[in-house]
Amino acid sequence: MKVLNIAAYKFVALEDLAELQAGVRKALQSRAIKGTVLLAEEGINLFLAGSCSDIHDFLAWLRRDARFHDLEVKESWSSAQPFRKLLVRIRPEIIRMNHPAIQPAAGRAPAVDASTLKRWLDTGYDDAGRPVVTLDTRNAFEVDVGTFRHAIDWRIDKFTDFPQALLAHRAELEGKTVVSFCTGGIRCEKAAIFMHEASVEHVFQLDGGILKYFEEVGHAHFDGECFVFDDRRAVNPALAPRVDVGALSDRPPAKTMKSCPVI
Template sequence: MFTHVAGYRFVEIDDPDTLVGILHARADALALRGTILVAREGLNLFLAGAPASVDAFLRELRDDVRFAGLPVHVTGAETLPYARLKVCHKREIITFRDDDTSPLHRRAPGVTPAALARWIAQGCDDGGRRVVLLDTRNREEVAHGTFAGAVTLPIDRFTELPTAIDALRDGLRDATVVSFCTGGIRCEKAALWMGDHGIGDVVQLEGGILGYFAQVGGYGYEGECFVFDGRVALAPPATD
C-alpha cells in the first residue's frame, strides 16, 4: 500500500521559484510522485509514495512557518496513482482569473461536515433557513457523484463558474448556500466570489467532499467522488 495526500494553503509566497526547487529536490529524493503547484498565493499538492516517505516530506514542509499545521487528506492506494513528479510555479494554485477573489487575507464562513450532515437530516440549517447545496465542480466530476439534490453547474472549467452562478441567482435567494468541491480549495474562491457579488448567505464546506467522507461518511451523498489521479474516483467509507 502507498499513502496519498492532498492539501493546500493560501499564504503569501515571495519566492515561488526558490520553493519549487526545494520541494522538487526533497520529493524526488523520497521517490514521491504527483504534483505540487506553487504560486504567490500559496501551495497546492497531490502526492503519493511510501508511507514513511510521505510522512518525512510533510514533517519537513510543516517546519516552514508558512505551512505549519498544513492539513491534508490522507487516503490509501494499492499502486502509485501518478506516473511522475511535477513541481511547478503557477500564477494561481487554483485557476479562477479574478484577482479580487483572494483567500489570502479573508475567507468565507465555513460549515463543518458534522453540521452539514445535521442540516441534511433536518432539511434546513440550525436557524430554520432552507439549505442549497451548490457543487462548484465541473460536469465530468459531478457525473461520478454528488450530494443528493445538489445544484450542479453546466461548466467544464472553474473559470466559468461566475457566469453559471449568475444564471442561478434568483434560486439562491433566501437560502443558506453551501459551496462544496473535492477538497476545499475551489470552495474557498467560489464562496468568496458569491459573497462579494450578493448571492445568498454563503458558507463553504470545510475540507470539501473528502473531508466530509473522512468525518461523516457518505450520508446524503450519492455515488463516488472524482479525484485527479489514476484512481479516478473514491467511494465514501463504509459505515456500520
C-alpha cells in the same frame, strides 16, 4: 505495499516561488514521492502519493516553513502508486478562477464542517431555520461520478466558468443557506468568497471538501463516488479507490488525467 495519498492546499502569500519550487522538488525526489504540486503567489496546492514514512517525512520537512506549519492534509490509501510522475509547477493561481481580486489568504468565507452539514441535510434547514442547498463547484464530468443528493449543478466545463454561472443563477439562491463544495476545499473556498462579494447573503464552504466529508461522515446524503485526478479515477465514501491502480501500470493515462489535479 500500501501507498499513502494526500491532498492539501493553503492560501498564503508566497514570494520566493523559484526557490521554493526547487526545494520542494528536491525534497520530493529524494523521497520517491510522485504527484503534482502547484505554487503561486496566493499559496500551495498539492496532490501526492508515496510510502507512509516518506509522505510523513516530507510533510514534517514542509511544515518547518512557518508559512505551512498548519497545513491540513486529507489522507487515503491505494495498493499502488496512482501517479506516473512528479510535477512541481509555478502558476498564476493554485486554482484558476481569473478573478485576481479574490484573495482567500486575506480572509476566508465562513466554513461549515462535515458533521454540521450532515445535520443540516438531515432536516433540510440550517440552525436559523433557512432551507439549505449544496452547490457543486466542480466540472460537469466530476459531478457525473458522484455528488450530494439534490445538489445544484450548473454543468460548468471548467472552474473559470463558475463566476458567470453564479451571476446567471444568483436569484435561485435567494433566501437559502448555500454550502459550496468541491473535492478537497480549494475551489469551493474561492467560490464562496466570490458568492459573498456577489451579494449572496448566506454562504458557507464545506471545510475540507468531499474528501473530508467522507472521512468524518461517510456516505450520508452523497450518491456515487468522488472523482480524483489520478489513476484511481474515483474514491468511494470509505476513501477506497474505484480502480486497482496496480493493474494499470502498463496502461496509458486516461484522457482526463492530462489536467493538473485540483482539490
